[in-house]
Amino acid sequence: MELQKARHVQYFQRCYTTVLPSIYTSMDSNRLLLGYFTLAGLDLLSSASSASPSANEASAPPTPQSLIPASDRLQLRDWPDTVKRGWDEAVSYPAASDTENASLPGTYFALLTLGLLANDDASSVATAFRGVDRIGTLQWIKRLQRPDGSFGEVVNADGSISGGRDMRYCYMAATIRWALRGNEAGKDLDIDVDGMVRHIRKSQAYDGGFAESHMGESQAGYAYCAVAALSMLDLTEADADKPSHYLDAGIPNTSAMVRWLVSRQIVYTGSDESDSEEEGGEGEENNTPAEPTSEMASLSVTGPVLGGFNGRPNKVADTCYAWWVAGALQVLSKALPEAASLDRASGRAFLLQETQNTYGGFGKDAGSPPDLFHSYLGLAALAAMAGDATEEGLGQFDVRLCLGKEAAARVNRARQYWALGPENDTTHT
Secondary structure, three states, rough: OOOOHHHHHHHHHHHHHHOOOOHHHHHHHHHHHHHHHHHHHHHHOOOOHHOOOOOOOOOOOHHHHHHHOOHHHHHHHHHHHHHHHHOOOOOEOOOOHHHHHOHHHHHHHHHHHHHOOOOOOHHHHHHOOOOOHHHHHHHHHHHOOOOOOOEEEEEEOOEEOOOOOOOHHHHHHHHHHHHOOOOOOOOOOOOOOOHHHHHHHHOOOOOOOOOOOOEEEEEEEHHHHHHHHHHHHHOOOOOOOOOOOOHHHHHHOHHHHHHHHHHHHHEEEEOOHHHHHOOOOOEEEEEEOOOOOOHHHHHHOOOOOOEEEEEOOOOOHHHHHHHHHHHHHHEEEHHOOOOOOHHHHHHHHHHHHHHHHHOOEEOOOOOOOOOHHHHHHHHHHHHOOOOOOOOOOOEEOOOOOEEHHHHHHHHHHHHHHHHHHHHHOOOOO
């Protein structure tokens, strides 16, 4: 089974050009997330590195500009600013001063979207973040951090912080800091980095995985966010002598974490009607832990051997966890070359045979309809499992940012805008 690239392109183009199905109505407050996954999916499927070396001119994939039209990019750049501001009913216009409406996830997705939408020409990339209030945003991020080092989602009007303490917010805060800090953010603008690292460190559970926060249950999504947050701190303050300083400081037991991540790959044999009827559950999945070995395909089980991924022990396989696990291991491998790898062949087979949808996109699990979240993370998982190679039809991938390498490079170059001078630390509307 191969990646059905043309169908995935069609799926993301449908999401881009038409009204999303009614099931997305409940996610209206997450429009930036939905838009980001749509644009990032189109970018990954059409980046320069996604072209197969053997492709002829007639079958070569389109350029990024053809999937995200150049004529749309300027308008799309204005869109994150409108979404993040909120709405002033008195004047029926976005309220720029409505700071209570600002959220950490919205800010994270807005910044990455602005970088992603830049054209590859130098002037466009250099000014991708023009108009962003760097100083105000950094000050706001600082206010979102609690004394225990964790981050919330929203600063309320009374100065209190709302939102959980989980690893997602640490990762988003670390990424925003990387994007906006520039060469010198100033101590008065910076977050408590050591406090964040302590919070992450305390969240490693007894089994080696990472939990939402201290004393919680390990979960693969939190593991990726913890590892990627620490890696973003290392990237922001690069130290040639200690390139993995924060990764080392924030993970008490790296070997245990690697073992826990690798054990998330399970033998998935799909559904079997005769077995499920005897157990009283039609279509029940047979998911059993697999030994972390490259010989998974030779295990003696009934049915096709597929290497699905779960997020916690004793849970069924899910598309997104293929990304959370593979992404975390790839981030670790940059600083820890001996980190164990997954069985790519069986993991790839699970995604392409079981959750890749006939009409494009990926579903949560076998038989589920596609959705934007699992569709993008399904592509990300395939790209991450390919490691230094590439999945045919996909571009090269930056596992720290969960973005195609070309888009990640544009975001990185956009950061240089802050080095141009203090006049760029102003708010432009």
